[in-house]
Amino acid sequence: MSETTKSAGPRSRVLVVDDDAALAEMLSIVLRNEGFEPIWCAHGDKAFSAFKEAKPDLVLLDLMLPGRDGVDVCRDIRAESGVPIVMLTAKTDTIDVVEGLEAGADDYVAKPFKAKELVARIKTRLRRMPASEDLDVETLRIGDLSISVDGHSVKRDGVQIQLTPLEFDLLLALARRPWQVFSREVLLEQVWGYRHAADTRLVNVHVQRLRSKIERDPEHPEIVVTVRGIGYKAGETAQVR
Amino acid sequence: MVSIPRILKSHWWRFPITWWWRSLPLRVVLTEFLASVMVVVLGGFLLMQQATIGVIDGKKETAKNEARQAINTAQGQLDAADLTGEVNVDKLLLDLATGFASRAQQYEVIIIARGQTITAGNAVSKSIPPLFRKQVEQSNDLWMTSTQIEYRGRPSVAGLVAGATLTLPGTGRYQIYLLFPLTQEVATLVVLRYAVVTTGAILVILLTFIAALVSRQVVTPVRAARRAAESLASGNLRDRMKVHGQDDLARLATSMNYMASELEKQINTLEELSAVQQRFVSDVSHELRTPLTTVRMASEVLYEARDDFDPVAARSAELLQNELDRFEALLSDLLEISRFDAGAVQLTVEEVDLRDLVRRVVDANVRLAETNNTEVTVHESGEAKAEVDTRRIERILRNLLVNAIEHSEGHPIDILIESDEAAVAIAVRDHGVGFEASQARQVFHRFWRGDAARARTVGGTGLGLAIAMEDANLHGGWLTAWGRPAMGAQFRLTLPKKVGAILETSPLPLVPRDLVGPGGTRFDGLEAPAPLAAPSSPASPAPAPRRAAAETTASPS
Numbered sequence: 001m002s003e004t005t006k007s008a009g010p011r012s013r014v015l016v017v018d019d020d021a022a023l024a025e026m027l028s029i030v031l032r033n034e035g036f037e038p039i040w041c042a043h044g045d046k047a048f049s050a051f052k053e054a055k056p057d058l059v060l061l062d063l064m065l066p067g068r069d070g071v072d073v074c075r076d077i078r079a080e081s082g083v084p085i086v087m088l089t090a091k092t093d094t095i096d097v098v099e100g101l102e103a104g105a106d107d108y109v110a111k112p113f114k115a116k117e118l119v120a121r122i123k124t125r126l127r128r129m130p131a132s133e134d135l136d137v138e139t140l141r142i143g144d145l146s147i148s149v150d151g152h153s154v155k156r157d158g159v160q161i162q163l164t165p166l167e168f169d170l171l172l173a174l175a176r177r178p179w180q181v182f183s184r185e186v187l188l189e190q191v192w193g194y195r196h197a198a199d200t201r202l203v204n205v206h207v208q209r210l211r212s213k214i215e216r217d218p219e220h221p222e223i224v225v226t227v228r229g230i231g232y233k234a235g236e237t238a239q240v241r
Numbered sequence: 242m243v244s245i246p247r248i249l250k251s252h253w254w255r256f257p258i259t260w261w262w263r264s265l266p267l268r269v270v271l272t273e274f275l276a277s278v279m280v281v282v283l284g285g286f287l288l289m290q291q292a293t294i295g296v297i298d299g300k301k302e303t304a305k306n307e308a309r310q311a312i313n314t315a316q317g318q319l320d321a322a323d324l325t326g327e328v329n330v331d332k333l334l335l336d337l338a339t340g341f342a343s344r345a346q347q348y349e350v351i352i353i354a355r356g357q358t359i360t361a362g363n364a365v366s367k368s369i370p371p372l373f374r375k376q377v378e379q380s381n382d383l384w385m386t387s388t389q390i391e392y393r394g395r396p397s398v399a400g401l402v403a404g405a406t407l408t409l410p411g412t413g414r415y416q417i418y419l420l421f422p423l424t425q426e427v428a429t430l431v432v433l434r435y436a437v438v439t440t441g442a443i444l445v446i447l448l449t450f451i452a453a454l455v456s457r458q459v460v461t462p463v464r465a466a467r468r469a470a471e472s473l474a475s476g477n478l479r480d481r482m483k484v485h486g487q488d489d490l491a492r493l494a495t496s497m498n499y500m501a502s503e504l505e506k507q508i509n510t511l512e513e514l515s516a517v518q519q520r521f522v523s524d525v526s527h528e529l530r531t532p533l534t535t536v537r538m539a540s541e542v543l544y545e546a547r548d549d550f551d552p553v554a555a556r557s558a559e560l561l562q563n564e565l566d567r568f569e570a571l572l573s574d575l576l577e578i579s580r581f582d583a584g585a586v587q588l589t590v591e592e593v594d595l596r597d598l599v600r601r602v603v604d605a606n607v608r609l610a611e612t613n614n615t616e617v618t619v620h621e622s623g624e625a626k627a628e629v630d631t632r633r634i635e636r637i638l639r640n641l642l643v644n645a646i647e648h649s650e651g652h653p654i655d656i657l658i659e660s661d662e663a664a665v666a667i668a669v670r671d672h673g674v675g676f677e678a679s680q681a682r683q684v685f686h687r688f689w690r691g692d693a694a695r696a697r698t699v700g701g702t703g704l705g706l707a708i709a710m711e712d713a714n715l716h717g718g719w720l721t722a723w724g725r726p727a728m729g730a731q732f733r734l735t736l737p738k739k740v741g742a743i744l745e746t747s748p749l750p751l752v753p754r755d756l757v758g759p760g761g762t763r764f765d766g767l768e769a770p771a772p773l774a775a776p777s778s779p780a781s782p783a784p785a786p787r788r789a790a791a792e793t794t795a796s797p798s
Contacts, residue, residue, distance in 0.1 A: 023535045030538055064527060090527040111530035112569055115538045196605065200631075229592060 011037040012126055015056035017047045017073065018088065019066050027060065030115045036122070044068030048076045051083075058125055059085045060118075061105065063096055071096075071103045078104030082164035084125035088113075101205040106166040107192060108199075124193035125166070142175035143223035143235045145214060154214065166191065167210045174224060174234040183231040207232060265463075266456040273452030274445065281441035292433055296426045301385065301401060304421040307348070308403035309383055311341055315417060319409050334415060335359050347421060349390075352407075354415040363392040364420050369402055377404035377416050390420050399423045462490040466497050478505040518583040526576050533569065540565050567702070574704035578687065581711040588630040588715060590740050595625040595634070595665050596658055602638040603656065609643065614651040617642070621658040627665045628740045633712040637720070638667065640705040641732045645671040648730065655755075659748040665736050666749035672729035681722045685710045709734075719744060723751050 014036045018024045021042065028038040041050040044065035051059065059077060063070035074085055087100045087108040097108055106125055109118050140147040146155050152168055154161045163171065173190050174182060182190075184200040192202060211218045222235045261268060315337050322333055331354075338350040338361035349362030351369065358366045368390045377384050383405045390400035400422040407415045465482055472480040481501060482494040544562040547555040580586050596619075603617055610617050645654045652672035659666050676684065683689050688703040706720075713720035717737050724730035735747040750757065 020531045020535070023531055026535045026538045029542065033542075090530040091523060111527075112534040112537050115541045 011035055012057040013037045013039060013054060014122065015039045015041060015047075015051055015054050015059045017041045017044075017050070017059065017065065017070070018062040019043065019064075020062075027118075030119070031122075034119050034122075042066075044070065044073055047073045051077055052080075056083065058122055059083060060088055060122075061085055061100075062088045063100055064090070071099050074100055074103040074105050078164070082162070082167075084165060086118075086121055086125060097199070098201055098205060101202060102209070104164070104209070106164070106206075107202065120193070140172070140175045142171065142178065143214075145171075145223060147172060147175055156214075161213055163210070163213060166206065167213065170206055170210055171214070171224070174232065178234040181227045181230050181233040187231065203232075266453060266460050269456035270449055270453045274449045277445045277448040281444055285437040285441050288437055289430070289434055293430055296429060297387075297423070300421070300423060300426050304348070304401045304403060304419075305383070305385055307421075308385070308405070308419045311350075311419060312383060312405045312407070312417060315341070316407055319407055322409075331357070331359070335361075338417075341419075349420045349422075351418045351420065352415055353418070354413075362420075363395060365391050365393055367391050368397075368400075368420060369404070369418050373402065373404060374416065377406060377418070378414075381406050388420075390422050399427055459490070462494060466493055469497055469501070473501050473504060478508060515583050515585070518579070519585040522576060522579045522583060522585070529572060533565075533572065537565055537569070571702045571704075574702040574708060577708055578704055578711070581708070586711075586715060588633070588740070590628045590630055592626055592628050593631055595627055595629070595667060595736075596621050598631065598635050598638060599656055599658060599667060602635055602642055606639070606642055606646065610646050610654070613646050613649060615646050615649045616653040617646070617656065618653060619656045619658070623660070625658050625660040625665045625667075627660075627736050627738045629716060629736060630712075633715065634734075634736070637709040637712050637734055638669075640709045641669040641734070644705065644732070645669050645673070645730070648673040648675075650674060652729070657749055657754070660738070661746075661748040663738055663742060664744055664746070664748055665738060666733055666747045668731050668733040668749045668753070670729065670731040670753050670755070675726050675729045676724040677726060678724065681724060684722050684724075685720070717741065717744065719747065721751050723753065728756070729753070 012035075014031055016024050016027050016031075016038055018027070018040075019042050024040045024042065028040060031038040039050065039054045039056060041047050044067035047061075047065070047068065061070050061074055065073065068076075070087065074087070077083065077085060084107075085105045087097070087105045088111060089097060089100065089108055090111045091097070100108060107121055109121055138149055140149060144156055145161070147153075147168075148155070149172065152165070154163055154168065154171065169191050170187065173187060184203040187203050188194045188198050188200070192198065207224055208218075211221050211224055214223050215221045225233055225235045227233055261271075318337060319333070334352050334354060338352050338359050341348075341350045341361065349360070349364040351361075351364060351366050352359040353366065353374075360366065368388055370386065370388055373384065373386050373388070383403060385401060385403045388400060388402045389397050390402075391397040400420055403419045403421070405417055407417050409415065462482075469480055469482045478501065481498045484491050484494045484498070540558070540561045543558040547558040550558065599619055599621075603619060606617075642654070642656070649671045650673045654672075655668075655670045657666075657668040657670065659668075685706045687707045689706075690703065710720050713734060713736070717740070719733075719735040721733050721735075722730065723733070731751070731753045733747065733749055733751055735744055735749070737744050
């Protein structure tokens with residue numbers, strides 16, 4: 001595993017935003033061990049400027065921070081960039097998690113986590129979906145959108161729609177098999193890389209976020225359609241090739 | 242709308258009785274009505290009696306005087322008469338009678354002499370009671386009695402009869418009777434009775450109305466108090482009653498309001514306490530979890546590097562790593578329990594097929610089952626969909642399964658899934674050590690250990706079943722345990738298909754099937770296709786397990 005990250009040229013930079021010095025140091029040790037380059041920021045107020053300065057490949061963000069709240073920091077970063085954000089949280093059953101996800105976090109890790117678990121999450125987020133697995137098409141169509149697989153871009157009528165890498169992966173997963181209904185569990189495995197059952201709120205929140213960007217009317221989605229009791233599927237393609 | 246016809250159909254005769262016992266005003270009004278009817282009837286009766294006596298007595302007195310006077314006059318006329326011939330006597334008597342009768346219109350006269358009757362007027366001699374006639378014949382006094390005066394060609398009337406004996410010198414004795422009809426008096430009494438009845442009826446109606454008014458006055462605030470109490474009970478702690486005046490009912494309202502405000506205060510205090518505890522739990526959670534994460538990662542680093550340590554340090558790193566797992570499990574269970582205690586738990590329900598959950602849990606614990614040399618078999622019979630909080634139900638199932646595996650001692654484990662219209666039941670049956678029947682409830686106690694002397698070789702925090710019970714209760718479900726030493730144990734989880742529905746029966750018996758029926762006979766036999774059914778034994782002992790289940794299901798929840 002460490003082979004892939006090392007061979008990927010420059011070491012991936014991970015911004016750790018956590019006020020607990022011991023945990024931050026421990027995280028740094030583990031991350032450095034795994035071939036990442038950690039940068040530490042201990043204060044919520046300084047998190048955003050640290051982000052702009054360091055330009056990390058991924059952000060590890062504690063939700064409870066002195067100064068600016070973790071959820072707000074998350075929103076600030078997301079407004080600027082699609083960089084993967086993984087939340088560190090001690091409260092898994094409260095609305096904090098949903099708030100963080102709605103603010104744009106891609107994934108979360110519940111404290112206390114195992115180092116392996118965290119590293120696996122980080123690697124999944126840094127590794128993009130394989131460009132094409134079984135199809136060698138460059139462009140996919142879903143609804144009235146056209147997806148450029150290699151270019152990581154989505155266009156409607158030639159106008160580019162900004163998606164985060166995670167949202168792009170989610171859309172791509174659905175668009176690749178438009179005939180298939182994806183259960184939340186399957187999406188968790190394909191997009192988030194969870195082997196075992198995980199929090200389906202991840203899927204729900206990100207489908208909502210995706211819809212708000214790509215649907216003409218998010219209240220009546222036509223591209224990412226809910227299949228009651230099962231999950232989601234791609235909507236009817238406007239022009240069939 | 243729906244229930245009334247049902248009542249009419251089955252217990253229509255009970256309806257007035259329930260109404261009687263449920264409505265205080267009805268009871269008061271009806272009682273008041275009956276009582277006033279009795280009083281008025283009695284009063285009217287006495288009044289009429291007194292009036293009748295008075296009127297009749299007066300008439301008697303007048304009649305007596307008149308009779309005496311008339312008889313004296315008659316006797317005088319007879320004495321003064323010149324009696325020369327036999328024939329003249331009858332003529333004389335007839336004149337006498339008609340004379341009296343025409344002179345005073347108030348009475349009629351009958352003279353009886355030597356077997357012959359002389360009447361003046363329409364009255365017939367039958368009107369005179371025979372006993373009275375004998376009385377008059379035997380004495381010389383004036384006698385009086387009441388009688389029914391009969392007329393020729395007219396209906397009879399009540400009246401008085403006075404009788405005396407006239408003597409005619411030389412010829413003998415004649416009885417003269419004066420009949421006084423009471424027509425006038427009867428008419429008076431009829432009018433009077435009419436008046437009494439009318440007054441009585443009006444009085445009863447008015448009294449009933451007053452009773453209704455008074456009972457309404459009393460009942461209205463009582464009902465308001467009842468409504469206020471109900472409103473309080475349903476959680477509207479801010480509801481208060483209106484206080485009018487200073488009477489007892491106003492004081493009732495005041496006390497109710499006082500009680501309500503005290504309740505509100507208490508509940509607010511409790512809520513605050515609960516909120517404080519919730520916040521505390523949340524803070525503890527965060528404060529503990531952050532250093533625990535650090536410790537855990539540090540321990541992992543040490544554990545990974547243990548090969549480079551000397552044996553003592555290496556073993557220490559191993560112990561640290563293993564015990565951290567337990568510590569973490571204990572911490573999360575403790576936090577979970579305190580969340581339950583603080584009432585800070587909410588369900589996120591979705592409809593799922595519980596068979597999928599069971600399969601997932603079984604798959605996740607294959608390794609554990611293998612290391613314990615135990616085989617886990619799932620017996621399912623058709624769809625088992627229910628609205629549940631997946632995470633919690635999975636946790637219950639995981640707890641039950643891990644528990645069963647740990648206590649199975651290598652014997653196989655069976656998981657049964659069954660559903661009916663209203664509920665889904667999952668039973669986890671092991672054939673391990675089991676436990677005493679009396680411990681069927683204790684197993685759900687916090688930190689309860691089956692055998693205190695037994696070494697704690699297996700994991701578990703001692704909170705698993707307690708949490709499972711809380712989770713089951715949260716769903717409105719049942720979690721029940723059955724066990725016998727050396728015969729194993731069965732834990733049965735029953736969940737309503739719809740959130741908020743009330744469970745009545747479980748689709749599965751509490752006592753394991755392998756102990757009740759021959760070779761896994763379905764206990765409820767008929768419904769649903771039955772893969773486990775033994776068609777050769779239709780007379781399976783179905784009622785027994787049903788009873789056993791009914792007895793125990795109510796106990797834990």
